[in-house]
Amino acid sequence: MQLRQFLTATSFATTTAITTTIVAIAAPVNAAQPPRIDQQIECEILIVGGGLSGTAAAYEGLLAGRTVCMTEITDWVGGQISAQGTSALDERPTQREMLFYDRGYKKLRDRIEEKYGRLNPGGCWVSASCFFPQDGHEILLGLLREAEAEGNGKLNLLFSTVIKDLEITDGQIRSAIAITHTPATGAPPLNTFPLSQIMPEAYRYDNSERFTKTVTKFIPQPPKPDPETGLPVPRPANSPDWYVIEATETGEIVGLADVPYRLGIDPLSPREPSSSSKTADNYCTQGFTYTFAMEATAEPQNHQTPELYAQYAPYYSYELERLASFPFVFTYRRIHTPTPEFFETVDFSFYKEEEAIVVGDISMQNWTWGNDYRPGTSKDNLIYSRDQLQSNGQLNPGGWLGGLRVKTLSEGERISWGYFHWLVSGTTDSRLDKPATTAKPEEEKSQPSIKQPRPNNRFLSGLDSPMGTEHGLSKYPYMREGRRIIGRPSWGNPEGFKIAEIDISRRDYNDEYYKTNLPEDMYRKLRVAIAGLEKAAVISGDLDSAEIPVRARSTIYPDAVGIGHYAIDFHPCLVKYPVETPGNFERPGERRGQGQAYPFQIPLRAMIPQNLDNLIVAGKSVATSHIAAAAYRVHSFEWSSGVAAGTVADFALENAIAPFEMVDDLPRQEPQLEAFQQRLRENGNPISFPDTSIFNEDWEDWK
Known part of the structure; x- marks a missing residue:
């Protein structure tokens, strides 16, 4: 199917959006009765989502010998490195040099190197490893099968499957209803249509012209019998x-489970001193991106202008003058080159030269003012807030349709197709071209736009293309932010646990900005919060808050169960609706929170939601603030959080406890927590970085 046909065929689902609060009030949820149950599957661990965190959880669960069920909306495991197309590992130099990762993540890196004969077959410059998305899927699937055999576990993996309903009683999920879609007789194969056209059908029980549905009920597996008595x-x-x-x-x-969560911006506070809002804003989340692949060709290609391209053209830009180089952008996330050995020794500045691109090179595109789609209002936010879900009936039994605004998904697809056309045919740059005046028109004509056409490139589409889709876009958009749970109230966290900006940021809070712009009492509380070992002296008055040195490490958690390190990296929402409005701009102040972060930990409390005792949260939905989430979202973190989730599920089943019982007495000693942490370490899954202690503040050299 041609690109033009997709652009005209996309249908939009309309919804009513209203202003909403950010905290969900949980209530019992009873599953609606589906029209039929085609199969029933027993599980010890049910994982919803086959991205990196889900795959890591399954990997550890299988090695522990558990019966693991996993559902995935696409037909690839791996999320970021496969179905979302961002197959360029986001890593920090020091952690990478030390190979200080979980055992499964290190195996993933090793298998990439084994497959290609080198870790970076694409010769990209953003990462130490850029590769084909399908290979990411195949490598991870192989690791899961190996873990299944090694641990004597059992994997029930259901692709093209979504969770439709949950049965929740007495604070536990008792069963889950899932829908699997497969092509109907005579219908086009999977991955023919983009996600915006799939979602409205994927969450409905009835068959359609495109899909045949299979309904599965997941239930707990009965306890294993005692080896001596044979009795349960x-x-x-x-x-x-x-x-x-x-x-x-x-x-x-x-x-869907309606547990308390946050969405978007947290209000300004002593722990979120860089927040761009004095009040919460549900609708300003980080942008999402449909990636695509393009290939450098020897000859110019015939490029058809997508419909509505003129509507989106005012958005596209190289963003900054120092980035305004097509070779630089093309090689940024290059996932294939015929001459990878050549790029192992080139100087960084070389990537701005024409010689940096070789005919046959394939680049994956993921660019902020390109194919990022960054809505920020109640009219176009992608992830529905609780009030919006309630308004459009998705919290009713049987009403769940994925929780996303389908029209916004479609707009994100369109802007990505348009971005390719801008790269190859565009002649204007929305942010870098000087605005037209009438003062000296003859001089303006002599100053061409910084954006010049690059016709020697082709858009890669088809089921055998790098993204594995007929339309050429990734199977699922790269998501930078989702719903973030509010952890349970605990000592020191009366409103619920969360990881905050000041827990990880390297920002100098002695900066005059904070003293000038924060209310006096808030600034004083901020200084106390970052006092570290000097906190008692500040509270007692023996040390003036202005004399407090800047803390040079992240918060150390007694319940740490994983690690991560990445910069606080923002792709902020835009202010005007719609996104492509000429002259649109990022929400003011959003980038103040971005910058370098210290190596950080994943506390178990961030993975335990309120109200449900058998739901464990991994990946981007752990309890973080909007600013902290901008670092807690990349590849190795997702894997580490999944490791913790899969291992704690096994440990809790083995010891007949719920995870919250391992942290409910903190800061007092928790023997079961300590035993669990020891298991993680013994399995080769670190929970802290080397030399982590409250007395060590020598973290400046970690890059």
């Missing part, structure tokens, strides 16, 4: 029979 081992009355792991890209199960 009884469990304590309130001990969960199974665990459900939320590993979706948007916090889908968080929304």
Whole structure:
């Protein structure tokens, strides 16, 4: 099917958007009765979402010998490195040099190198490893099968499958109803149509012209019999029979289960001193991106202008003058080159030269003022807030349709197709071209736009293309932010646990900005919060808050179960509706929170939602603030959080406890927590970086 046909065929689902609060009030959820149950599958661990965190959870669960069920809306595992097309590992130099990663993530890196004979077959400059998305899927699928055999576990993996309904009683998920879609007789194969056309049908029980549906009910697997007596081992009355792991890209199960969560910007506070809003804003989340692949050709290609291109053209830009180089942007995330050995020794500045591109090179595109789609209003936000879900009936039994605005998905697809056309045919730059005046028109004509056409490139589409889709876009958009749970209230966290900006940021809070712009009492509380070992002296008055040195490490958690390191990296929402409005601009102040972060930890409390005892949260939906989430979203973090989720599910089943019981007495000693942390370490899954202690503040050299 031609690109033009997709652009004209996309149908939009309309919804009513209203202003909403950010905290969900949980209530019991009873599953609606589906028209039929085609199969029933027993699980010890049900993982919803086959991205990196879901795959890591399955990997550890299988090695532990568990029966693992996993659902995935696409037909690839791997999320970021496969179905979302961002197959360029986001890593930090020091952690990479030390190879300080979880055992499964290190195997992933090793298998990439084994397959290609080098870790970076694309010769990209953004990462130490850029490769084909399908290879990411195949490598991870192989690792899961190996873990299944090695641990004597069992994997039930259902592709093209979504969760439609949950049965929740007495604080536990008792069952889950899923829908699998497969091509109907005579219909086009999977991956023919973009996601915006799939979602309205994927969450409905009835068959359609395109899809035949299979309805599955997931239920807990009965306890394994005692090896001596052969009888089932009884469990304590309130001990969960199974665990459900939320590993979706948007916090889908968080929304469906209706547990308390946040969406978008947190209000300004002593722990979020760089927030761009004095009040919360549900609608300003980070942008999402449909990636695509393009190939450098020897001859110019015939490029047809997509319909509505003129509508989106005012958005596209190289963004900054130092980035305004087509070779620079093309090689940024190059996933294939015929001459990878050549790019192992070139100087960084070389990537701005024409010689940096070789005929046959394939680039994956992911650019802020290109194919990022960054809505920020109640009219176009992608991830519905709780009030919006309630308004459009998705919180009713049987009403769940994925929790996303389909029209916004479609707009994101269109802007990506348009971005390719801008790269190859565009002649204007929305942010870098000087505005027209009438003062000296003859001089203006002599100053060409910084954007010149690059016709020697072709858009790669088809089921055998790098993205594996007929339309050429990634199977699922790259998501940078979703629903973020609010952890349970605890000592020091009366409103619910979360990881905040000041827990990880390297920002100098002695900066005059904070003293000038924060209310006096808020600034004083900020200084106390970052006092570290000097906190007691500040509170007692023995040390003036202005004399407090800047803390040079992240917060250390007694319940740490994983690690991560990445910069606080923003792709901010835009102010005007729609996104492509000429002259649109990023929300003021959003980038103040961005910058370098210290190596950080994943606390178990960030993975435990309120109200449900057998739901474990991994990936982007752990309890972070909007600013902290901008660092807690990349590849190795997702894997580490998944490792923690899969391992804690196994540990909790083995010991007949719920995860919250391992942290409910903090800061007092928790023996079961310590045993669990020891298991993680023994399995080769670190929970802290080398030399982590409250006395070590020498982290400036970590790059």
